[in-house]
Amino acid sequence: MNNLTKNLVLWLVIAMVLMAVFNNFSAKDDGGGREIDYSTFLDQVRDGRVERVTIDGVAIYGQRYNGDRFVSYSPGDPELVNDLVNAGVSIKAKKEEGTSLLMTIFISWFPLLLLIGVWIFFMRQMQGGGGRGAMSFGKSRARLMTEDKNRVTFADVAGVDEAKEEVQELVEFLQDPSKFEKLGGRIPRGVLMTGSPGTGKTLLAKAIAGEAKVPFFTISGSDFVEMFVGVGASRVRDMFEQAKKNSPCIIFIDEIDAVGRQRGAGLGGGHDEREQTLNQLLVEMDGFEGNDGVIVIAATNRPDVLDPALLRPGRFDRQVHVMLPDIRGREAILNVHMRKVPVADDVDTSIIARGTPGFSGADLANLINEAALFAARG
Numbered sequence: 301m302n303n304l305t306k307n308l309v310l311w312l313v314i315a316m317v318l319m320a321v322f323n324n325f326s327a328k329d330d331g332g333g334r335e336i337d338y339s340t341f342l343d344q345v346r347d348g349r350v351e352r353v354t355i356d357g358v359a360i361y362g363q364r365y366n367g368d369r370f371v372s373y374s375p376g377d378p379e380l381v382n383d384l385v386n387a388g389v390s391i392k393a394k395k396e397e398g399t400s401l402l403m404t405i406f407i408s409w410f411p412l413l414l415l416i417g418v419w420i421f422f423m424r425q426m427q428g429g430g431g432r433g434a435m436s437f438g439k440s441r442a443r444l445m446t447e448d449k450n451r452v453t454f455a456d457v458a459g460v461d462e463a464k465e466e467v468q469e470l471v472e473f474l475q476d477p478s479k480f481e482k483l484g485g486r487i488p489r490g491v492l493m494t495g496s497p498g499t500g501k502t503l504l505a506k507a508i509a510g511e512a513k514v515p516f517f518t519i520s521g522s523d524f525v526e527m528f529v530g531v532g533a534s535r536v537r538d539m540f541e542q543a544k545k546n547s548p549c550i551i552f553i554d555e556i557d558a559v560g561r562q563r564g565a566g567l568g569g570g571h572d573e574r575e576q577t578l579n580q581l582l583v584e585m586d587g588f589e590g591n592d593g594v595i596v597i598a599a600t601n602r603p604d605v606l607d608p609a610l611l612r613p614g615r616f617d618r619q620v621h622v623m624l625p626d627i628r629g630r631e632a633i634l635n636v637h638m639r640k641v642p643v644a645d646d647v648d649t650s651i652i653a654r655g656t657p658g659f660s661g662a663d664l665a666n667l668i669n670e671a672a673l674f675a676a677r678g
Contacts, residue, residue, distance in 0.1 A: 333361070333369030341372040345387045352390035362389075442519040442539045442551070445509070450516050452506040458636045459629030459661055460500055463622045467491060467508055470595060474512035474548050477593070488617035490585060490596040492556075494603045495622035498662030501599035504622065505552040508597065515549040517542065521558030524577045532559070532577030540584045540594065547593035556598040562607045578607060586614040624660055627653050633661050637668040 341360065344350050353362040360372045374380055384391050454464055473480055473487040480487055493501040502518075509516035517539065524532040543549050553559075563575050585596060598616065600606065610616060625633060631653040638649065656664065 333363075333371050336370050336372050338372050338375060338377075341370070342383065345383055345389060348387060350384075350387065350389050352392065353384065354392045354394060356394040441523040441535065442517040442542065444542070444546070445506075445516040445518065450506055450510050452503065452510040454507050454511055456636060457500060457504055457507045458632035459625030460504060460622050461629070463493070463504060463620050464507075466618070466620045467504065470508055471511045474514050474550075474593075474595070477548070487595070489594075489614065490598065490616040490618075492603065492606075492611065492616040492619045493597065493599045493622055494619060495601060496624060496660060497601055498660035499622040499624060500661040501622050502552070502554055503661070505550065505597045505599065509550045509552075512548075512550075515546040516552065517546075517549060518552045518554065521553055521555045521560065524559045524581075525574050530573075530576065532573055533580035536577060536580040536584055543594045549594060551594060551596045553596065553598040555600060556610075557600045557602040557605050560598075560600075560606045560610050562605060578610070582609055582615065624658065625664075627657075630656055630659060630664060633664045634668065637665050641668060641672045 341350075341362070344364070349364050349366075351363050351365045353360055355374075358373050358376070360374055361369070362372070363369050381391065457464060470487065470491065477487070493504065495501055505518075506516060519539065524535050539551065543551050559574060559577050559581065561574070561578075563578065596616075603611075603619070611619075627650075631649050634649040634652055638647075652667075656667070659667070
């Protein structure tokens with residue numbers, strides 16, 4: 301159900317409630333007045349004190365000669381009209397509307413029907429029928445980047461030539477899997493990228509998907525674990541189901557150490573939930589059902605805390621260490637980022653590269669951005 305439909309349903313419900321309330325109050329005569337019992341009403345009629353009455357079902361709205369208004373309710377007296385005629389009281393009867401009974405039933409049942417409707421809505425959300433609704437805990441939070449959205453290629457990745465060479469085979473498999481299958485080879489099901497923060501692990505994973513022109517699912521390890529037990533495992537299942545529907549594709553799990561820590565280590569309320577999520581991830585990566593065409597790429601800067609079962613062949617077959625760039629790598633990274641900003645003729649990237657030892661790709665990108673901001677302020 302999209303947002304437009306939800307808004308229409310909401311306004312429709314509000315309109316029906318307002319109509320029901322309006323009908324309920326409009327059914328009463330505007331005269332109103334103090335309520336008196338029926339016997340008192342008959343005494344006043346026989347004493348000639350009542351000028352006129354309006355009969356609306358069992359309700360009797362009347363006015364005395366002194367201008368006072370009152371309301372009383374008839375117990376079904378068959379002689380009422382005769383008594384009023386004999387006393388010279390002006391009688392007016394309201395026409396019974398055909399919709400009043402239906403509206404009365406609606407008003408009576410509306411709260412119950414509303415509760416049932418809300419319960420059905422939330423149940424559909426929990427089962428995934430509502431997409432990304434508030435109660436869709438078990439739905440995967442992986443973001444899909446299709447070929448037209450992911451335009452990153454290896455030309456945009458610089459300074460990690462060794463890592464690019466190691467993952468080049470993944471691109472060839474995704475483009476032409478029969479080349480490996482006819483020789484009995486099996487492409488790695490998973491690749492674990494390790495290295496310091498900012499070295500370009502995520503960018504390299506995007507480049508693999510961009511070069512192979514396949515869908516790219518990206519998610520953080522922390523997106524799996526919640527306070528509700530079983531939610532993480534459900535999200536893992538849903539993510540792999542989506543990946544299989546879009547096969548061949550790449551699943552990229554950033555900061556996998558948030559969910560892949562060694563079992564039996566650490567304490568906390570979410571410990572059991574994290575272990576269940578990890579168990580489901582292990583089953584999906586190398587269980588009874590195959591995931592042909594689905595390659596899992598994960599990134600972490602803490603490979604030492606990962607569970608050994610996650611690192612074994614059949615799951616993460618390869619580990620690619622993305623190191624900090626050397627002087628040539630830094631120069632290549634600077635050239636990539638400086639393509640997007642105006643550069644003076646006397647700027648020498650080799651000099652900048654020599655003066656930035658220990659800088660990662662992210663540090664160099666930030667350096668170029670700060671220089672552009674400084675130039676704009678000047």
